Amino acid sequence: MSYGALEVLKGVDLTMQAGELVFIIGPSGSGKSTLLRCCNRLEEPRSGRIDVDGEEITAKGVDLNKLRQRIGMVFQAFNLYPHLSALGNVTLALRKVRGKSRAEADEIGRAAMARVGLQDKTDAYPAQLSGGQQQRVAIARALALEPKIMLFDEPTSALDPELVGDVLAVMQQLKSSGMTMLCVSHEMRFARSAADRIIFMDQGVIVEQGAPDAIFNHPKQERTREFVSQIGH
Amino acid sequence: MTSWQRFLDTFFNWPVIQQYLPAIGKGFLVTCEIAILVVVCGIALGLTLAVIRAYRIRPVNALIIVFVDMLRALPPLVLILMLYFGLPNIGVDFTGFTTVWLVLTLVLAAFAEEIFWAGMLAVDPGQWSAARSTGLSHSQTLIWVILPQAVRMTIPPLTNRTIAITKNTALGMVVGVGEILNEATTAQAFSGNASPLTAGAVAYLLLFVPVVYLGRRIEKRFAWKKA
Amino acid sequence: MDQLLEQFFNIDLMIQAWPIIWRGLGMTLLLCLAVIPLGLAGGLLVALASLSRRRWLRWTTAVYVDFFRAIPPLVLLIFIHSGLPFAGIRMDPFTAVCLSFLLNNSAYYGEIYRAGIESIGAGQTMAARSTGLTPLQTMVHVVLPQAVRNVLPDLLSNTVEVVKLTSLASVVALPELLYAADMARSVTYNASPIVMAAGIYLLLLWPVIRLLSRYEHRLGS
Numbered sequence: 001m002s003y004g005a006l007e008v009l010k011g012v013d014l015t016m017q018a019g020e021l022v023f024i025i026g027p028s029g030s031g032k033s034t035l036l037r038c039c040n041r042l043e044e045p046r047s048g049r050i051d052v053d054g055e056e057i058t059a060k061g062v063d064l065n066k067l068r069q070r071i072g073m074v075f076q077a078f079n080l081y082p083h084l085s086a087l088g089n090v091t092l093a094l095r096k097v098r099g100k101s102r103a104e105a106d107e108i109g110r111a112a113m114a115r116v117g118l119q120d121k122t123d124a125y126p127a128q129l130s131g132g133q134q135q136r137v138a139i140a141r142a143l144a145l146e147p148k149i150m151l152f153d154e155p156t157s158a159l160d161p162e163l164v165g166d167v168l169a170v171m172q173q174l175k176s177s178g179m180t181m182l183c184v185s186h187e188m189r190f191a192r193s194a195a196d197r198i199i200f201m202d203q204g205v206i207v208e209q210g211a212p213d214a215i216f217n218h219p220k221q222e223r224t225r226e227f228v229s230q231i232g233h
Numbered sequence: 234m235t236s237w238q239r240f241l242d243t244f245f246n247w248p249v250i251q252q253y254l255p256a257i258g259k260g261f262l263v264t265c266e267i268a269i270l271v272v273v274c275g276i277a278l279g280l281t282l283a284v285i286r287a288y289r290i291r292p293v294n295a296l297i298i299v300f301v302d303m304l305r306a307l308p309p310l311v312l313i314l315m316l317y318f319g320l321p322n323i324g325v326d327f328t329g330f331t332t333v334w335l336v337l338t339l340v341l342a343a344f345a346e347e348i349f350w351a352g353m354l355a356v357d358p359g360q361w362s363a364a365r366s367t368g369l370s371h372s373q374t375l376i377w378v379i380l381p382q383a384v385r386m387t388i389p390p391l392t393n394r395t396i397a398i399t400k401n402t403a404l405g406m407v408v409g410v411g412e413i414l415n416e417a418t419t420a421q422a423f424s425g426n427a428s429p430l431t432a433g434a435v436a437y438l439l440l441f442v443p444v445v446y447l448g449r450r451i452e453k454r455f456a457w458k459k460a
Numbered sequence: 461m462d463q464l465l466e467q468f469f470n471i472d473l474m475i476q477a478w479p480i481i482w483r484g485l486g487m488t489l490l491l492c493l494a495v496i497p498l499g500l501a502g503g504l505l506v507a508l509a510s511l512s513r514r515r516w517l518r519w520t521t522a523v524y525v526d527f528f529r530a531i532p533p534l535v536l537l538i539f540i541h542s543g544l545p546f547a548g549i550r551m552d553p554f555t556a557v558c559l560s561f562l563l564n565n566s567a568y569y570g571e572i573y574r575a576g577i578e579s580i581g582a583g584q585t586m587a588a589r590s591t592g593l594t595p596l597q598t599m600v601h602v603v604l605p606q607a608v609r610n611v612l613p614d615l616l617s618n619t620v621e622v623v624k625l626t627s628l629a630s631v632v633a634l635p636e637l638l639y640a641a642d643m644a645r646s647v648t649y650n651a652s653p654i655v656m657a658a659g660i661y662l663l664l665l666w667p668v669i670r671l672l673s674r675y676e677h678r679l680g681s
Binding site: 040042065066067068069071072073075077079080081082083092093096097138141142145 | 357359360362363364365366367368369370373377378381382385
């Protein structure tokens with residue numbers, strides 16, 4: 001796809017299996033975030049086709065709002081609604097899109113908050129929570145809708161180092177429970193230990209992909225080698 | 234008589250004021266009436282226009298922008314005179330009251346639209362991404378996520394602007410509306426004394442000074458920290 | 461529809477009325493040339509007074525500002541023009557307008573300047589004073605230039621309001637633009653001259669409004 005004269009993604013083919021945790025790494029400007037945002041059409045691809053859970057989301061006339069409930073997204077800037085409590089953030093879509101009653105929505109919401117370890121922070125407002133807590137609420141917000149796949153756009157890049165661990169722990173839990181996850185991130189240690197597959201992108205194309213061991217220790221492409229040696233680990 | 238006594242007699246002549254107090258009191262009510270109607274209708278219309286603008290339908294937006302620009306650039310008195318004297322000749326008979334209300338409502342709506350729109354633009358675009366990614370539609374996102382945040386940001390400029398515009402109710406005097414200034418100047422002419430004018434000024438202060446303070450209190454209450 | 465055009469857009473009448481309208485425009489511009497600088501200067505003084513160390517000055521200024529922001533401009537104008545003569549203070553309409561505008565505008569401009577000055581962090585003042593600059597020098601060479609630059613859009617926006625406010629002078633029979641247009645209207649029983657005056661205001665102010673609008677929208681959070 002392209003922004004005006006700038007073509008960001010120059011032809012990308014990607015397939016994921018259910019339950020896979022796929023990490024996308026690469027230098028800034030490589031198109032990683034754009035690719036991620038295409039997956040729920042927050043960015044519109046100019047050509048090509050995207051299927052999620054067997055359904056083509058790029059088809060004409062598709063009910064995008066309904067489909068988006070099956071795709072959870074977590075953002076670098078958390079993007080919590082400041083005027084709602086943590087529980088309010090988590091249950092808004094349940095009430096408005098799924099039409100659940102407040103009681104039902106609250107129940108589901110509390111369960112989601114418990115999954116991320118924040119069951120006693122349901123009434124707190126985003127401003128009262130630490131960065132790591134806010135991001136976990138954001139994860140709960142996505143989880144509450146029971147998505148088939150979760151997209152993570154640099155989820156820990158905006159966090160102080162000591163708070164990163166909490167969020168990664170939640171992501172590890174999700175992986176263990178069988179969630180399909182596509183993650184753009186710089187957390188290389190986490191990638192090494194948890195990812196099923198690493199994808200290295202540069203300048204709008206996928207340069208190389210493979211198991212973490214292959215990519216980090218035996219990269220085949222020159223560009224991959226360069227990037228991996230630069231980031232060290 | 235000393236100068237001071239003469240001053241008091243000219244501007245604070247109690248018997249004269251007493252005589253015209255009922256008239257000025259009536260004017261006070263009329264001023265309040267117009268002011269409240271203008272505030273309610275103007276802000277409602279302004280908010281509606283800003284929401285419509287959020288749907289980005291190009292031709293409609295162009296119309297809104299032209300409307301708002303014009304009403305921000307024209308002095309209200311010009312519009313009032315234009316409509317008050319022009320409309321009857323094409324068969325539309327608005328009273329002075331209606332004309333003043335209509336013009337001030339449209340002017341407030343124009344300023345309010347700009348303020349609400351700026352507020353909506355100032356809401357972090359990440360909020361749209363987050364809400365849409367959970368499946369909320371454009372309208373739902375607008376109503377439940379964007380507007381609550383936008384409106385809170387607009388309270389300070391909105392209260393200031395509203396007060397400035399409703400003070401223009403005094404313009405009603407020019408087209409015969411029985412508001413405070415009209416009653417005061419009439420009383421001044423009849424009594425040959427400036428005290429009714431003083432009373433009129435005090436009446437305006439009684440109305441607007443509390444409103445200014447109320448505005449400041451509302452501002453403080455709606456200031457909440459961003460996450 | 462035809463009636464509408466005839467009553468509001470009668471070109472012949474507009475052309476006939478042009479000479480008086482033109483003179484009215486001249487008076488309006490003259491008024492602006494007088495009251496805008498007065499307001500800007502007065503406003504600066506008010507702002508400085510409101511930030512003074514002396515409590516009585518701060519307090520008096522606060523009352524002054526609240527008073528002249530609460531009083532409708534027209535009321536102030538009528539009071540000065542029709543009320544003061546009772547106390548033996550007579551002045552021609554132009555002076556009355558200038559005086560009432562000075563009082564009114566200095567309050568509004570003052571608040572804008574004050575917000576601008578307060579937005580300049582104390583660090584600037586500290587740095588300047590520590591290099592030996594006097595308070596006055598600090599204000600003139602360090603604080604004010606930055607403050608004014610910060611609030612330029614608000615100053616501009618208020619200036620637009622002042623230009624619109626000059627139309628009030630028509631109420632005290634000062635022959636500015638609206639007065640001239642209304643005269644033409646009363647003689648012809650046709651609102652077209654006023655429409656023409658409106659067109660002139662639009663010509664003068666629309667570009668500024670557009671400019672301000674763009675600036676307002678560019679400011680994100």
